Amino acid sequence: TARLWDLRTFKSVRRMAAFDGEAVNSVAFSADGSSLFSASECSILAFDLRRPEVLLNEVAYGVSDSADEINQITVSPDGSQLAAADDSGAAHVYKVGSGSGFEPLLSFEAHTNLCTALCYLPDNSLVTGGLDAAVCMLDTIAAAKTGGVVFKPKAQTGGQVTNPPLVHGLAASPDRPLVAAALGDGNVAVLEVKGTEMMLWAMLEDGHTA
Numbered sequence: 306t307a308r309l310w311d312l313r314t315f316k317s318v319r320r321m322a323a324f325d326g327e328a329v330n331s332v333a334f335s336a337d338g339s340s341l342f343s344a345s346e347c348s349i350l351a352f353d354l355r356r357p358e359v360l361l362n363e364v365a366y367g368v369s370d371s372a373d374e375i376n377q378i379t380v381s382p383d384g385s386q387l388a389a390a391d392d393s394g395a396a397h398v399y400k401v402g403s404g405s406g407f408e409p410l411l412s413f414e415a416h417t418n419l420c421t422a423l424c425y426l427p428d429n430s431l432v433t434g435g436l437d438a439a440v441c442m443l444d445t446i447a448a449a450k451t452g453g454v455v456f457k458p459k460a461q462t463g464g465q466v467t468n469p470p471l472v473h474g475l476a477a478s479p480d481r482p483l484v485a486a487a488l489g490d491g492n493v494a495v496l497e498v499k500g501t502e503m504m505l506w507a508m509l510e511d512g513h514t515a
Contacts, residue, residue: 307332307343307352321352321361331377335401336384340365344375349389349399349407368407371397381425386410386445388431390420396433398445411448415441422475424484426498432484434472440486440496442503451501459490470494 307329309319324345331344341352348369352361373392380387380401387407389397394416399407416435423433430451431443441453456470467490474487482498483506491513497506 307341309341309354319354319359319361321350323350323352323362323364330375333378333380333387336380342378342380342387344378344389346374347371347391349375349378349387351407366406368399368409370409371395376419376421377423379423379425381429381431382427383429386425386429388423388425388445390415390423390433390435392419394418394420394435394437396420396423396431396443398431411445413441413443413448413450415443415450421471421473422487424475424477426477426482426484427479430498432475432477432503434475434486436471438470438472438488440472440475440484440494440503442498442501444501452498452503454494454496454503454505456486456488456494 307321308317311318327345329343329345333342339355343350348367350367351365353365371391375389375391377390387399387401396413396415398411400410415433416437418436420433420435425431431445434440438456442451444451458469459467469489471489472486476485484496486494493509495507496503
């Protein structure tokens with residue numbers, strides 16, 4: 306299921322149950338807060354939060370065209386797009402209508418391994434991360450990759466084995482051209498976007514032990 310929680314009381318106030326017992330991997334609100342989008346298996350489902358029911362079993366609309374399981378979804382800053390990252394390494398971009406459904410716009414073969422994370426920049430450019438230890442920047446208007454960074458494992462010393470820097474999460478600054486990437490080696494990389502290029506701005510090390 307997917308649930309809405311009241312942060313004042315820390316209690317569940319709404320429940321969405323239309324997933325046939327499958328895990329819900331990611332959720333996102335529409336820009337106006339009237340819909341909740343959820344990803345389960347290869348499907349993205351939309352629920353109309355304006356309905357009065359506490360238990361929502363009826364899906365407003367959805368799409369099921371991913372080749373593999375969806376790991377994360379996110380909505381663009383202007384609310385016009387929804388992007389999905391899936392296990393095939395692809396990132397899919399959909400136009401979000403006003404209750405009329407998801408219209409497929411673009412699909413990128415973004416990564417050579419699982420595409421695990423994505424986020425939008427303020428200009429609606431899309432950034433993706435994957436288990437190939439790469440972060441890619443995608444132009445959703447030109448339908449092209451424009452930049453990216455591939456992280457390298459730390460040099461091993463004294464027989465010590467370190468986790469590889471696989472990308473597990475991304476977050477974009479709302480007011481600066483910066484993207485933070487959560488890496489499997491316990492570090493956080495902060496990347497700076499300059500035009501169509503992306504480069505390492507800072508590496509926050511030793512914040513986590515794993």
